[in-house]
Amino acid sequence: MGTPDIYIGLMSGTSLDGIDVAAVSFNPKLKLIATHSEAIPERLKQKILQLTQPGDNEIDLMGLVDIELGQLFAKATNSLIHNQGLDKKQIHAIGSHGQTIRHRPEFSYTLQIGDANIIAENTGITTVSDFRRRDLAAGGQGAPLVPAFHDQIFRTTNRDRILLNIGGMANLTYLPAIATEDVLGFDTGPGNVLMDAWITQAKDCPYDKDGAWAQTGNCDEKLLNDLLQLPYFHEKPPKSTGREQFHLSWLSRKLKPYSTAAADVQATLLDLTARTVTDSINKYIPSKTFELLVCGGGSRNKTLMNRLQELLPHNKVCTTDDAGIDADWMEAAAFAWLAKQCIESSPGNKPSVTGAKGERILGAIYQT
Structure with missing residues (x-):
């Protein structure tokens, strides 16, 4: 069957809307071979949310959830392999992002769980995880990591590009057309996390499909300006954030x-995401003429996409679908690539993005 060519990426982000699994080939260029989405049981989701905030008996709870997530990641991988009829001999490695339960770069630590030992044991495939701590x-933020992948896949000499991932948090990558210019990237702030939390509380609905509910409301400009005073929004990159800052209790x-009114809160939160993205672009991105390619769950929010276009009237706003990679699977593909980089002893970070002292090989390898 030849040498192994396929890498599998596993991504479970701050939105907790499921585990994305992508089988990817990189020979000679990226090809998305197969995908699978695995739901996170509500009971497990609540335990994960509990671990994102200080509480009682955290170590025991973390240990149990670490095992349960490892088993679920393995199940998701095996489901993709079985459903798509893939040959395990062709799969070189799995790259597992894990589930972030704390990200505190100001204290130089980050923590992702989902035991890679269990993934390797239950799939029989070498697994790479723990990408952020190196x-x-x-001296870096440990995030965002996807800009190095964006640089490899999307950079072009034809035009400046910005890749915007809207998951639970929103992060952007600036890819200048001039090859000698540095890639920039950072977390702009909340993506879907506050919108999802608010509609869950107000309407017992996990997310606002197409931004339909937000569209029925009106942005409360006074509330928006109050939210925009948060110091994070005014910090210079490199910077990264997470649920430690943006959660329902804070809101x-x-x-x-x-x-x-509840619908007006939803409209305001949508505008908060759009404004913090576009304010960041206007403040920190040197290019004024660029193509904005959006991926992640937020790329399917029509109201949010329209608002981004309104705020960037002179630039094309579209999804990465238009550039050849399905917006729903971008981050899973990125962690397949990061596994490949680790296995090949190649760097996976961008110091110009994270602030690290230099390029580093990221990830710990769990061999089979």
Whole structure:
């Protein structure tokens, strides 16, 4: 059958909307071979959410969830292999992002769980995980990591590009057309995390499909300006963030002085995501003429995409579908690539993005 060519990427992000599994070939260029989405049981999701905030008995809970997630990641991988009839001999390695439960770069630590020992044991495939901490050890933020992948796949000499991933958090990558210019990238702030949390509380619905509910409301400009005062939005890159900052309790505290209608809160949160993205572009990205390629769950929010286009009237806003890679599978493909980089002893970070002292090989290898 030849030498192994396929890498599998596993991604479970801050949105907790499921585990994305992508089988990818990189010979000679990226090809998305097969995909699978595995739901996270509600009971497990609640345990993960519990671990993202301080609480009681955290170590025991983390240990149990670490095992359960490892088993679920392995199940998701095996489901893709079985459903697509893939030959395990052709799969070189699995790259597992893991589930982030704490990201505190200000204290030089980040923590992802989902035991890679269990993934390797239950799939019979070498697994690479723990991608972020080596970058932190080198003085970086440990995030975002996908810009190095974006640089390899999407950079072109024809035009400046910005890749925007809208998952739970939103992060962007600036890819200048001039090859000698540095790639830039950072987390702009919340992506879907606050919108999802609010609609779950208000309507017992996991997300606002197409941004339909937000579209029925009106942005509360006073509330929006209050939210925009958060110091994170005014910090210079490199920077990264997570649920430690953006969560329902924080939002509830900010809403106390207001009597904003529920749909108007949703509209305001959508505008918060759009504004923090476009404000970041206008402030930190040197190019004024670029193509904005959007991926992640937020790329399917029509109201959000329209708002981004309104705020960037002179630039094309579209999804990465238009550039040849399905927007829903971008991050899973990125961690397949990061596994490949690790296996080949090649660097996986971008110091110009994370602030690390230099390029580093990322990830720990769990061999079979």
